[in-house]
Amino acid sequence: MRNFDENSITQAVLDRVARASDARTRQVSQALVRHLHAFVKEVEPSMQEWEAAIGFLTQTGQMCDDKRQEFILLSDTLGVSMLVDAINHRDMAGATDTTVLGPFYVQNPAVFPLGSDISDGMKGQPLFVSGTVASTDGTPLAGAAVDVWHSDGDGYYDVQQMEELGGLSMRARLLTDADGRFHFWTIKPAAYPIPHDGPVGKMLEAQGRHPYRPAHVHFMIHAEGHDTLVTHVFIAGDDYLDSDVVFGVKDSLIRELVPHPPGEAPDGRLMGRDYHSLAYDFRLKRPSASAA
């Protein structure tokens, strides 16, 4: 097989990847070739544009390290992450809605006792976060691992300021009590631009888009016998709820930040200054029959 032209090459590549022994690899490879070639045929890139695309992808990969995942940002900002999330969570059956993982999760965060201040003394407005974890039928889930992570009051995550902080902060694993409850102290997160000093930032600028996400706290909740829940709780009233750069906002995930005067907090802590509280009751589903 030789002498391929723009009419014959797609089938030639499809025939070649059809040799994959694994059926799923074959299916994904063929779909990739069809859609990728259809895209190229539609936009008819010049050689210079092809070189620019190669350069963009290369820089996106090279921007990635243990603190930065530029390809996740690309997936997020093109709506692919939320699309994949939606496809994988069609039947929520009363469970809490999901949203994107984002690029800032760190595996196996340190376990903090309930009621801890997970901000490690960071400057910011105090925030009391509490909630419950239950199965969709209402049964409280004791010992569920509640991983939380969020930005500081300037919109930066710990991993973006490791040199200044010297370690992780504003992230923890909490274990629910016998009634499926958890609570912790931290500082109020802010809306923030996703890291935009790389290729994805340049893309957003070229597309006339702002890089902001509304303020939120990330949650990943593992409980035995249930699907892991990856979601955020968004703060009501944020300017960017309707234009989240990663398309991740759902009304069901928005909660009011409740202001409190100084005094005794819900967990008995005596607060010498104003603080806010944020609460969310999570519901986790059991694996669906087809995936069980």
Add this chain to the structure above:
Amino acid sequence: MRNFDENSITQAVLDRVARASDARTRQVSQALVRHLHAFVKEVEPSMQEWEAAIGFLTQTGQMCDDKRQEFILLSDTLGVSMLVDAINHRDMAGATDTTVLGPFYVQNPAVFPLGSDISDGMKGQPLFVSGTVASTDGTPLAGAAVDVWHSDGDGYYDVQQMEELGGLSMRARLLTDADGRFHFWTIKPAAYPIPHDGPVGKMLEAQGRHPYRPAHVHFMIHAEGHDTLVTHVFIAGDDYLDSDVVFGVKDSLIRELVPHPPGEAPDGRLMGRDYHSLAYDFRLKRPSASAA
């Protein structure tokens, strides 16, 4: 805009990228979103498969350095490079056919006088390469810059063995004489596997494909008032002409390797051993009216 699901998110992303002020950026962004989302909707990746895709792209970028371009290999092996090449060379009007650039070109190679041995004493079977450069109307093109590069007899390029070689080899720029002629000595290239110790090699293996390209010499020819020609000359009889991993072979680019006994070579050099010769007459076109 919020609460996107798999039915509504594509239009939401299209609306967002429609803000691009540059019309071409808008067109390419919208086409990318449509085709990328269509691919995702067709294959319905699991969260683990999405993570694997992010990992594959990240590793592909991180494999790239000044001697290795893994994203070009990916484009080549998925037939995208030849498709883009075909789209950009529809009206060849008697000019030499084009093929892929490949990942081993080095900008601005050293200029060698005609008749030089560009292999810098590398071990291998001697090869005399000659040819002419002319315009499609037959007018010889004097002073054309003929950039050549090729593998050694084991199938490796200089940039793949810089530590052992200590510098570049088997690549040069030659300038055609008053009659548009060029000739040089080198060693016979071999068929070779593209670098397959990275993500693209793993992809080929999963797709049941071999990583080989048939033996060839790369040419990039610049001549004033003409389109730059990027092509190869393939060696007739090679085992991989019909299964080139990058889909680059065209019959018009295949030439016989002519064996010669020891004695006086075409350029007067006295050869004490057998050698081969390879010849090609290139034709370059003037820019088409629409691109002028």
